[in-house]
Amino acid sequence: MLTARTIDPATPMKVALMSCAHTHAVGYAGLLEARADVDLVVADPDGYGDVRGVRVVPSYAAAWDAWPEGPDAIVVTSANAHHKDLVLEAARRGVHVLCEKPLATNLPDAEAMVEACREAGVVLMTAFPVHFAPEVEALRTALTDGTLGEVIGLTGTNNGKLPAGRDWFTDVELAGGGAMVDHTVHIAEILDSVFGPPATVHAVTNRILYAERAGEGAETGGLVTLTYDSGLVATIDCSWSQPADAPTWGGLRLQALGTGGQLQIDAFAQHVGGHGQWLPYGTNTDALLLDAFLDAVRAGEAVDPTGEVGLRTVAVVAAAQESVRTGQPVAIAGA
């Protein structure tokens, strides 16, 4: 086994973006290509063709071989079910990884990915851009510095349209599920970063919204309720409930309730509106995520959001899916 790559700070970091299946690939590619400290190659094995103006190769093999010594790091933006093979291959090659969320479509895969990267000594981080939103940072601060007193409840909404243009998002094999897989993990990560893992998870789902367009068996509406040993209760609305003709994709809001009062945040509030208009101007959280990842690779040590938190949020989703099957709350093992 190779050892993890150490990065020469004097030369651009060799980064391969693996797959254009995820709609975030276009944004990541643009940001990485613009950096002088990154040498980027993009693999587009499915031929989506919408990442342009950069060096695109037609296969993963061509991306691995794009440099004589291979890439220093990869960014995984494949369909969720394909994350595992790419991450395990990166670990085998000693290559650092930023993996799109959800980390995996099931708990054993996520565990194997985290374990392989840990053994290989490579950085593994999970792409939760909203972790870097200043509104989320303000929430974390208020939850931890006592501003809200004793916090007893949270409600989070991460609602969006049915993901468009990429059918795999609603294919339960490739995505791992529907809205509950797509939209629970962002808020689960934020809660994890403050409160750690929940004690129990309860979830209900349906598929009334976008029923004709969603893949077979994919839930499009869901309510996930988490409890914590402290007594705190939190519910996440993960539904794809943003109407198709809305001027923006959706949003993420959190409301925290404590003995010291309430705080609500809207991570996508910063925009100029108007009839049917949505012009965002806020912080580019994708850029902050990539900054954090590239710095972590140079330092040789992952920072939040790590692969481990990615794994813990997959555990929340797996428990939510089990709760839907059994109709009862599910305890998180080892919480």
Added chain:
Amino acid sequence: MTTTAHADPPRVGIVGTGGISRAHLPGWTELGAELHCYSLTGAEEFAAESGATTHDSLDSLLAAVDVVDVCTPTPAHPEIVRAALDAGKDVVCEKPLALTAEESRDLAEHAERAGRRLFPAHVVRFFPQYAAAKRAIDTGAVVGELAVLRFERTGSLPDRSWYADEELSGGIVMDQMIHDIDQALWMAGPVQKVYAQQAIASSDSTVRTAHVVLTHRSGAISHCRGFWGPVGTKFRYTFDLAGDGGHLQYDSAGDPGIVFDDVASARQSSGDGFLPDVSTLRDPYAAEIVEFATALRAGAPTRVDAADGVLAVEVSRAALESLRTGRSIAC
């Protein structure tokens, strides 16, 4: 539907003259009702404010009125409602009808047997925002099939000691959240299962929150979130209704028809934190009383009836059972 040859304006007996009797009073005043009252405490004070005739016993009040409006703490509802029905009176009863599903069902059946009307005062059905949403849902054209509903209600623990006693009030679920449980039932229909969680601050037991998740028989799912916040918490209510044909949202905090700036608002007196400021609305409490009284005269249906009051208690009790057991409860 029974019609009753009541005096017009009606003669109404208010039983229990605490907080909610003051909310019901303007509706009766608007109707020009002849007011009577009976209460273990505070009857003289209420009479002085309202012009009501005080009675020193329930029997004396029942002999003088056509309609009884039960505004006592919840544990006293069943006995008074039954006595009023037995005396041949129609009854308005503050929500919840009773603390248990069995008692609530018994009261509804008692009214049926007595041939009298029993109106549970679920006032949120008379808030114009909820009524507008309900009308839109019923047309089918605005939201299509309902999928995911969210309701939030925020206030402070009412400033009366019996509310804090879960045995007496049923706690935040039975007292505050029952409004939103009733809304979920009204809009999305009966439920097949209920899951509930509650958190009470260890440092201040008056601060508490509850989350209730309802799975409706239609397949729709609802989240109700109640909060009794710290002293000074402003009353607020929101809903978010997503269907396959559209989306409805309302937030009382985002509804500023009238906005004073910070300087001007610092000079305004603040509200009491648990009853809403409805000054620019048609008073929903008055609308409720007037609809009940009008329905009595005409024998007409009302937007909320005894069966609805029973259902709201049944689902709230299932939520309390879920709190107790940590399990999802079938309804």
